[in-house]
Amino acid sequence: MxxxxxxxxxxxxxxxxxxxxxxxxxxxxxxxxxxxxxxxxxxxxxxxxxxxxxxxxxxxxxxxxxxxxxxxxxxxxxxxxxxxxxxxxxxxxxxxxxxxxxxxxxxxxxxxxxxxxxxxxxxxxxxxxxxxxxxxxxxxxxxxxxxxxxxxxxxxxxxxxxxxxxxxxxxxxxxxxxxxxxxxxxxxxxxxxxxxxxxxxxxxxxxxxxxxAAPHRFGIKIIGTAGHSGTTAMQYRNDALCVASEIILAVERVAKKYADKSVVATCGNCVVKPGVINVIPGEAMILVDLRSTDLESRNLAFNEIKNEIENIQKSRNFSYKIKQISTENxxxxxxxxxxxxxxxxxxxxxxxxxxxxxxxxxxxxxxxxxxxxxxxxxxxxxxxxxxxxxxxxxxxxxxxxxxxxxxxxxxxxxxxxxxxxxxxxx
Ligand SMILES: [Zn+2]
Known part of the structure; x- marks a missing residue:
């Protein structure tokens, strides 16, 4: 042997x-x-x-x-x-x-x-x-x-x-x-x-x-309003990157909640448009990789991320779309x-x-x-x-x-x- x-x-x-x-x-x-x-x-x-x-x-x-x-x-x-x-x-x-x-x-x-x-x-x-x-x-x-x-x-x-x-x-x-x-x-x-x-x-x-574990990968596209960074007072802004920041923290929160079900989530990228220093971000796209060995918990976490986004909509003005990239079992x-x-x-x-x-x-x-x-x-x-x-x-x-x-x-x-x-x- x-x-x-x-x-x-x-x-x-x-x-x-x-x-x-x-x-x-x-x-x-x-x-x-x-x-x-x-x-x-x-x-x-x-x-x-x-x-x-x-x-x-x-x-x-x-x-x-x-x-x-x-x-x-x-x-x-x-x-x-x-x-x-x-x-x-x-x-x-x-x-x-x-x-x-x-x-x-x-x-x-x-x-x-x-x-x-x-x-x-x-x-x-x-x-x-x-x-x-x-x-x-x-x-x-x-x-x-x-x-x-x-x-x-x-x-x-x-x-x-x-x-x-x-x-x-x-x-x-x-x-x-x-x-x-x-x-x-x-x-x-x-x-x-x-x-x-x-x-x-x-x-x-x-x-x-x-x-x-298998990933569910998706993009969250946030649509706010681009505007002049100098002339737009704070109360008139719909800053897509500020929304993205709240969503990214919400994704982390949800994954931690389901950590005992081996759920992990990563926002690996966020592309901001137009992406220049003197324009309020009008659009942001976050890429999310959500994984677990337990499909049910992964699906629950995904639904909770959507609920969190809707909660953020109560205090911020934006629209969003979820773009499915891939799901594996x-x-x-x-x-x-x-x-x-x-x-x-x-x-x-x-x-x-x-x-x-x-x-x-x-x-x-x-x-x-x-x-x-x-x-x-x-x-x-x-x-x-x-x-x-x-x-x-x-x-x-x-x-x-x-x-x-x-x-x-x-x-x-x-x-x-x-x-x-x-x-x-x-
Ligand atoms: Zn290998």
Whole structure:
């Protein structure tokens, strides 16, 4: 049951040697760039060297399959992503992928063939940095994306997704052919760095994720009256930015009220028009990201924010519009797998806690089609999406051992639900 820490470290070094240094500090591996392509080719070589059957789908997700002892059983899948934000860290996503490959290499070392097949997954374009859409790979695979919308999608530099795809060696026109491989999974596991402070601050080694929060994103457009900053006496003003300030504080108040239901809310941006020093703001647009693992509480909080805005209207003269940007449903992860991971963590003597995830992960999209679970390892001081992101190798090895044990238990389980022929992926 050996995990080879030398092999794991060397793969870690190799992965993180590939970064776009023109962006400066930390790791920058934006999806569908040259750096992303070089890394994927390197990974495909490693996966093939491990005697896995490698396939790349129409959105660029990579799948590497290890056959099981019995045919016709659904696979146990596990993996994460390798793309990063701009000036990100070395651990986000990478830990899950390198642990996944180490699990397979270590099973080879042990001479173990599991009953079910195993499938290592590297999801394409998990980060929303390039296109403002997160988890492009897992969403496309689970048929949650509209090709027409992707055809007009541009990256932050204004480059078309279809042109980007062409350069990368993919064809957007083929997207309709994409298979939902999650239908072929018995279960899916993702090991990931926590990206928050809980485990590190409480000196815990493992987080067993109970649910993944999902955002409701919306804009609040406030329409007041622009006017001369010198000639308009205070009692005649309808200042949209003053209204926005009250709304921003109301959003914070509401989120704090529902904090025990894991509600968090962020007003991440406020654009003021005309936005000059000598004109009273006539218009303001606030961008709100409201999240929870509990959909009902998130909806209650949203309604309360609307009530608060209407209360503000009693003392200020303005109109407003709410512009819906996106809503995603929180995922509740599988109870049996949470229990299995907790049990295996206990067996390994690892201090663990069951906790929600505030960040979104590819697992969310897979969770609608098979049993899913996530394992967190600590992030020093909770820092992530930052060059100083850090997770110790001891923690990574603990997570990898745990992943191996739960994968082994799941892949040898006799509760065999056989393929429906129609969903079988050749
Ligand atoms: Zn990630």
């Amino acid at each position: 050996s995990i080879n820490s030398k092999r794991l470290k060397s793969l870690f070094k190799e992965i993180n040697s590939i970064t776009d240094t023109t962006f400066g500090a930390g790791i920058t591996r934006l999806a569908y760039t040259n750096h992303d392509k070089i890394l994927k080719e390197l990974m495909i070589k490693h996966l093939s060297d491990a005697n896995l059957k490698v396939e790349v789908d129409e959105i660029g997700n990579i799948f590497a399959r290890r056959y099981g002892r019995e045919s016709g059983l659904k696979a146990v899948a596990f993996g994460s992503h390798l793309d990063s934000v701009i000036n990100g860290g070395e651990y986000d996503g990478v830990v899950g992928v390198l642990a996944a490959l180490e699990v397979i290499n270590s099973l080879d070392d042990d001479g173990i063939i599991t009953k079910r097949p195993l499938e290592l997954v590297i999801f394409a374009c998990e980060e929303s940095t390039r296109f403002n859409i997160s988890m492009l790979g897992s969403k496309a695979m689970t048929h949650k994306l509209d090709r027409q919308k992707l055809e007009v999608l541009k990256d932050f530099r204004g480059e078309n997704l279809s042109d980007i795809f062409q350069k990368y060696g993919l064809n957007l026109a083929n997207l309709d052919k994409i298979k939902n491989r999650a239908l072929d999974y018995d279960s899916f596991f993702e090991l990931h760095v926590e990206q928050g402070p809980l485990l590190h601050s409480q000196n815990l080694q493992i987080g067993v994720v109970s649910a993944i 929180p995922s509740v992860l599988d109870k049996d797998l949470i229990e299995l991971i907790s049990q295996e963590a206990r067996n390994l003597g690892l201090k663990h806690v069951i906790m929600p995830s505030g960040a979104g992960h590819d697992t969310m999209n897979i969770s609608e089609f098979c049993k899913t679970a996530m394992i967190f390892v600590p992030s020093r001081n909770g820092i992530s999406h930052n060059p100083s992101e850090f997770t110790s190798f001891d923690d990574i090895i603990n997570g990898t051992k745990l992943l191996k044990n739960v994968v082994l238990k799941s892949a040898n389980s006799s509760k065999g639900d056989f393929y429906e022929k129609s969903t079988f992926i050749k």
